[in-house]
Each structure stands twice: as C-alpha cells, then as structure tokens.
Amino acid sequence: MAAATVKGVVALEKGAPVEVREVVVPDPGPGEARVTVQACGVCHTDLHYREGAINDDFPFLLGHEAAGVVESVGPDVTEVAPGDFVVLNWRAVCGTCRACRRGRPWYCFATFNATQKMTLADGTELSPALGIGAFAEQTLVAAGQATKVNPAAPPETAGLLGCGVMAGLGAAMYTGEVGRGDSVAVFGCGGVGNAAIAGARLAGASTIIGIDVDDRKLEWATEFGATHTINSRNQDAVEGVQALTDANGANVVVDAVGRPETFKQAFYARDLAGTVVLVGVPNPQWTIELPLIDVFGRGGATKSSWYGDCLPSRDFPMLIDLYLQGRLPLEKFVTETIGLDDVEEAFHKMHKGEVLRSVVVF
Numbered sequence: 143m144a145a146a147t148v149k150g151v152v153a154l155e156k157g158a159p160v161e162v163r164e165v166v167v168p169d170p171g172p173g174e175a176r177v178t179v180q181a182c183g184v185c186h187t188d189l190h191y192r193e194g195a196i197n198d199d200f201p202f203l204l205g206h207e208a209a210g211v212v213e214s215v216g217p218d219v220t221e222v223a224p225g226d227f228v229v230l231n232w233r234a235v236c237g238t239c240r241a242c243r244r245g246r247p248w249y250c251f252a253t254f255n256a257t258q259k260m261t262l263a264d265g266t267e268l269s270p271a272l273g274i275g276a277f278a279e280q281t282l283v284a285a286g287q288a289t290k291v292n293p294a295a296p297p298e299t300a301g302l303l304g305c306g307v308m309a310g311l312g313a314a315m316y317t318g319e320v321g322r323g324d325s326v327a328v329f330g331c332g333g334v335g336n337a338a339i340a341g342a343r344l345a346g347a348s349t350i351i352g353i354d355v356d357d358r359k360l361e362w363a364t365e366f367g368a369t370h371t372i373n374s375r376n377q378d379a380v381e382g383v384q385a386l387t388d389a390n391g392a393n394v395v396v397d398a399v400g401r402p403e404t405f406k407q408a409f410y411a412r413d414l415a416g417t418v419v420l421v422g423v424p425n426p427q428w429t430i431e432l433p434l435i436d437v438f439g440r441g442g443a444t445k446s447s448w449y450g451d452c453l454p455s456r457d458f459p460m461l462i463d464l465y466l467q468g469r470l471p472l473e474k475f476v477t478e479t480i481g482l483d484d485v486e487e488a489f490h491k492m493h494k495g496e497v498l499r500s501v502v503v504f
C-alpha cells in the first residue's frame with residue numbers, strides 16, 4: 143500500500159471561499175482506517191471552520207457528516223475491516239477517560255482521532271474538520287470513528303447520522319428522555335430541530351410542536367411528525383405552546399437554535415418539572431439573565447446536548463435499521479445531492495435557509 147492522493151475541499155484562510163485541492167492521505171497506521179467516502183453532508187460547522195469561528199488551525203480539510211466504505215486498516219484494528227460500509231463519527235468513545243470510567247461514555251472527554259496527518263501536495267499539514275475531513279474521496283480516521291451499518295442504506299442518507307441529525311434525534315430521545323404520551327416543543331426546525339421532532343415521534347410523544355420564524359421550515363416540520371406548528375414571528379411562542387398543552391407547557395422543550403431569546407422562550411414554554419434541552423450552539427458572546435426564583439420554582443432540568451448524547455456503536459446501526467424499516471424518514475433531510483465543486487454554493491443556500499441538507503455524493 144501507499145499514501146493515496148485524492149481531491150478534497152480545503153479552507154485555506156479565514157473567510158476565503160473553499161477550494162478543491164489535492165490531498166495526500168497516508169496509509170493507515172496502528173488503530174487507523176482509511177475510508178473511501180461515498181457521501182458527505184454540508185453542515186453549519188464546516189462554515190464555522192472556514193469563518194475561523196472554531197480555531198485558527200488553517201488550512202482545514204472540511205466535511206464531517208459522512209458514510210463510505212473502509213478501504214484499508216492499520217495494525218491492531220478490530221472494529222472494522224476493508225469492505226465494511228460505515229458512518230463516521232466525531233466522538234469516538236475512548237473507554238479510559240473519567241467520563242468513560244464513570245459509565246457515561248456518551249460524555250467521553252477524550253479526543254480520539256487518527257494520529258497521522260493528511261497533507262496538501264506540498265506537505266502542508268491539514269486540520270480535518272471535527273477530526274474527520276470527509277469532503278474528500280478518501281479520508282483517514284481512528285478506527286473507532288467508523289461504525290459499521292447495514293449497507294442497504296444509501297450513503298447520502300446514512301451519512302447524515304454523523305452529525306446534525308444524530309444530535310437532534312438524541313436531544314429528544316436521550317438528553318430530553320422523551321417518553322410515550324409526552325408533549326414536546328422544538329424551537330428551530332432546521333436539520334437539527336426536525337431531527338428532534340422525528341426523535342420525539344419515535345419515542346412516542348403525542349403532542350409535538352414545531353416552532354420557527356420561517357413557514358417553509360414549519361412545512362418540513364409537519365412532514366417529520368410535528369402535530370402543531372407555531373410561527374414565532376406572528377405569535378408568542380410561549381403562549382402558543384401553553385395553548386396547545388392545557389395551559390401547562392410542554393414536558394420537554396428542545397432549543398435547536400441556541401440564541402438567548404429562544405433559550406428563554408424554551409425555558410418558559412415547559413411545564414413545571416419539565417426538561418429544557420439546549421442543542422443549538424450559542425455564539426460565545428451571548429449571555430442570558432433569568433430570575434433565579436424561576437430556575438428554582440419551575441423545577442425540572444435544563445440540560446445541554448452534545449451530539450445528542452449518542453453512542454455511535456449503539457445508535458448508528460439501530461437508526462439505520464429503523465430507517466430501512468420505514469420508521470425514520472432520514473431521506474427527507476436530503477434536500478439536494480451535489481458534487482465536490484459545489485460546497486461553496488451549498489454554504490450560501492444554507493445561509494439563506496433554502497436547504498435542510500446538501501449532500502456531496504462521490
């Protein structure tokens with residue numbers, strides 16, 4: 143075997159349009175796997191990287207919401223083998239950090255990525271987005287970042303579990319612990335919020351309220367299982383949720399926007415002793431002020447949800463099976479499939495709210 147040279151989407155400097163460049167992908171070393179990427183969704187976080195909002199480790203190899211086939215593995219790899227159809231994840235479980243030792247591996251605090259670096263043709267080291275870098279024909283990951291799933295699922299659909307869709311599903315199912323007969327409200331009906339709606343439906347919620355400022359998103363929310371929708375530009379969202387829940391508020395409220403105003407609305411839209419889940423990622427400058435007596439007096443829990451508190455090895459195969467059984471409409475998140483050259487344009491569409499997901503197909 144030898145290092146592979148492939149095409150990949152690279153952010154060379156802060157704010158500059160992304161470019162397709164040659165990328166050198168090393169032979170997998172111990173514990174590593176090289177994966178032939180078949181599809182990779184365009185996520186907001188890719189745009190955050192190229193805007194310099196994550197860190198300054200340019201150049202970045204973007205893309206992290208992907209499915210593909212294991213091409214080769216290095217020594218000591220037991221998780222996957224060449225030919226396996228896999229979904230990539232950015233929170234592989236290490237098994238040894240303090241979260242893992244406490245039996246809470248979905249909080250795993252370790253960073254568990256490939257140790258070798260992918261580079262540009264001139265040898266410049268690339269920083270792969272979220273330790274993955276999958277807007278490329280091949281990528282190198284830690285073997286634990288690749289989870290084998292049923293190959294009957296199309297890659298453009300399966301790959302979505304790698305980030306936002308998993309975060310939304312898990313925000314409802316795991317962090318919010320939605321159960322049968324619960325009422326659920328979801329602020330923000332983009333990819334993550336609609337996944338939270340789909341997760342609430344899977345978990346048996348009987349009232350599911352989708353809230354957004356864009357009617358197009360609310361139509362999508364209905365397709366994913368919202369029983370009611372509220373356009374919070376036209377109607378007070380808290381009053382709207384109360385009116386649909388016998389004046390009580392919802393048992394679980396998911397904030398999939400992550401702005402101070404939506405978090406406050408979410409906080410007051412839940413029933414006493416209900417749960418608020420923050421899955422939207424706030425801008426580091428934002429703050430909120432709440433009467434402390436309300437935090438106490440309303441009881442319950444306010445939680446944040448990292449990657450939906452998922453365990454890829456448990457959840458990816460299970461969710462793909464539910465999809466193949468027709469119980470989870472993952473294909474509805476794919477608004478369009480595009481080529482590797484179209485990522486920059488997909489960022490613009492995302493910014494304008496025209497898509498749930500654009501997915502690069504190889």
Ligand SMILES: NC(=O)c1ccc[n+]([C@@H]2O[C@H](COP(=O)([O-])OP(=O)(O)OC[C@H]3O[C@@H](n4cnc5c(N)ncnc54)[C@H](O)[C@@H]3O)[C@@H](O)[C@H]2O)c1
Nearest residue numbers: 306309330331332333334354355359421422423447448449
């Ligand atoms: N926690 C995690 O692990 C995780 C993983 C992936 C993404 N995210 C985050 O989730 C958030 C949502 O991601 P997405 O891909 O769904 O984005 P998106 O842009 O597709 O969706 C956001 C939605 O919020 C709506 N919105 C904006 N302002 C609003 C307001 N004031 N009230 C109600 N709705 C409003 C928009 O119209 C849009 O439909 C982002 O912050 C993203 O970074 C978190």
Ligand SMILES: [Zn+2]
Nearest residue numbers: 236239242250
């Ligand atoms: Zn760990």
Ligand SMILES: [Zn+2]
Nearest residue numbers: 185187305306
């Ligand atoms: Zn993402």
